[in-house]
Amino acid sequence: MHTDLSSTGAAAGEQSDPEPREECGVFGVWAPGEEVAKLTYYGLYALQHRGQEAAGISVSDGNQIVVFKDLGLVSQVFDEQTLSSLQGHVAVGHCRYSTTGGGSWENAQPTFRTTAAGTGLALGHNGNLVNTHELHERARGLGIIGKNGATTDSDLLCGLLAAAAADKGIEAAAMELLPTVRGAFCLTFADENTLYAARDPHGVRPLVLGRLERGWVVASETAGLDIVGASFVREVEPGELIAIDAGGLRSSRFANPEPKGCIFEYVYLARPDTTISGRSVHATRVEIGRRLAEECPADADLVIPVPESGTPAAIGYAQASGIPYGQGLVKNGYVGRTFIQPSQTIRQLGIRLKLNPLREVIRGKRLVVVDDSIVRGNTQRALVRMLRESGALEVHVRIASPPVRWPCFYGIDFASRAELVANGADLDGIRRSIGADSLGYVSLDGLVAASEQPRSRLCAACFDGEYPIALPDDALIGKHLLEGITGGNGAGTSALPVTSAGYGAEDAVRRP
Numbered sequence: 001m002h003t004d005l006s007s008t009g010a011a012a013g014e015q016s017d018p019e020p021r022e023e024c025g026v027f028g029v030w031a032p033g034e035e036v037a038k039l040t041y042y043g044l045y046a047l048q049h050r051g052q053e054a055a056g057i058s059v060s061d062g063n064q065i066v067v068f069k070d071l072g073l074v075s076q077v078f079d080e081q082t083l084s085s086l087q088g089h090v091a092v093g094h095c096r097y098s099t100t101g102g103g104s105w106e107n108a109q110p111t112f113r114t115t116a117a118g119t120g121l122a123l124g125h126n127g128n129l130v131n132t133h134e135l136h137e138r139a140r141g142l143g144i145i146g147k148n149g150a151t152t153d154s155d156l157l158c159g160l161l162a163a164a165a166a167d168k169g170i171e172a173a174a175m176e177l178l179p180t181v182r183g184a185f186c187l188t189f190a191d192e193n194t195l196y197a198a199r200d201p202h203g204v205r206p207l208v209l210g211r212l213e214r215g216w217v218v219a220s221e222t223a224g225l226d227i228v229g230a231s232f233v234r235e236v237e238p239g240e241l242i243a244i245d246a247g248g249l250r251s252s253r254f255a256n257p258e259p260k261g262c263i264f265e266y267v268y269l270a271r272p273d274t275t276i277s278g279r280s281v282h283a284t285r286v287e288i289g290r291r292l293a294e295e296c297p298a299d300a301d302l303v304i305p306v307p308e309s310g311t312p313a314a315i316g317y318a319q320a321s322g323i324p325y326g327q328g329l330v331k332n333g334y335v336g337r338t339f340i341q342p343s344q345t346i347r348q349l350g351i352r353l354k355l356n357p358l359r360e361v362i363r364g365k366r367l368v369v370v371d372d373s374i375v376r377g378n379t380q381r382a383l384v385r386m387l388r389e390s391g392a393l394e395v396h397v398r399i400a401s402p403p404v405r406w407p408c409f410y411g412i413d414f415a416s417r418a419e420l421v422a423n424g425a426d427l428d429g430i431r432r433s434i435g436a437d438s439l440g441y442v443s444l445d446g447l448v449a450a451s452e453q454p455r456s457r458l459c460a461a462c463f464d465g466e467y468p469i470a471l472p473d474d475a476l477i478g479k480h481l482l483e484g485i486t487g488g489n490g491a492g493t494s495a496l497p498v499t500s501a502g503y504g505a506e507d508a509v510r511r512p
């Protein structure tokens, strides 16, 4: 599976495949005396794979929060000058892939609200809520809809928190609000002096706490701690609210934990150098490959990965099968979201925007090709064709996850159910659809065993349809739900980077 170029609405060829896209990355730091904006920048840089549509950082110096956000990659949004202008001791960072609300500038995060007391609140969210409609009704009753043009569930949370904080403060407001929020949420948020982190009671998405010599860090993945030299302390627990300020770290429980961690984080979403629930993602992927070789053997000459997410599983497959491992495909350096419209000629190249075959490796070989997942099947179809054109004698596709048959409502943007190639098709039907000589998926039991997590503590709904968090009616869920209700500005407008400041007047933004 590959980062999706078609999310640009531009750079995909007919053969490209809108595969599941990462959700978002969140980061937060409380560290007096440190350059918190730069720490956050590097934290987001390590989490870039979780969201490539927009990036933002809020910083507070104890008196005022300043938010800087824009569409684009972290490295495109921030430069030295901008980061240097963001001075303070508490920061929240976010990189976005949109799962609720369109890809507009207004929907980039951290989202920002002010309280009636005149203080500020900046919030970053990874995940997807399932009672968004209910929260929207509550927010409408309070008259806080449409204040900043955002159409995200995250901004609803920020608005409701800010509204409730007026008389009781952010911490007490969060303890009151969060038990009423359903769905997947890892939050980092901050007022002028305090950094907060919260994780939903199911702990669907990962969130970890780290220690700096002079402060604390929270990040979506341990890789976000490593890059800033923070030592791993522990995971933020499902149902836990953490507050960090000059008084130290306070932990509160807003709900009893019922862990249902996303198993797809192990398959594809998280970085291989991340650890989730004590289990290395890389080691999990290698073990998935070993199990895949046992469950779905192939008579072949060479095992090649679809880089990069298929690489550890291909290594495991080669180890267990005894078939040599080789690199048969080269991935273009970084093909995340691009704002450059490809020419028609380039568009038609489709998959070659992402992958290029090493013909001298492939020619005359019976190949096992290991990929992490199949969603619509378009990528694999193009891949098989490309490998055959490059001289492969046989192409045996092996997939390091079970067939994806159900959409995700907890923060991953799969295709709709009707678009999933495994929907209603048997194994041979999928094999014929992608044109492979043989096709094998690892079993769900094999995947769970490789993760070393108890099955009862995992969400695997996209594979088995058992959604651990109850879903509302179809009409009350969906990426553009709030745009439908509010007529908000979520449809992909762009804007110059903006520094939002000016408390008590959220629309009083300053454009540099």
Ligand code: SF4
Residues within 6 Å of the ligand: 204, 261, 262, 263, 264, 265, 407, 408, 409, 410, 411, 412, 459, 460, 461, 462, 463
């Ligand atoms: S449905 Fe799939 S992708 Fe979504 S949270 Fe569950 S396991 Fe993860």
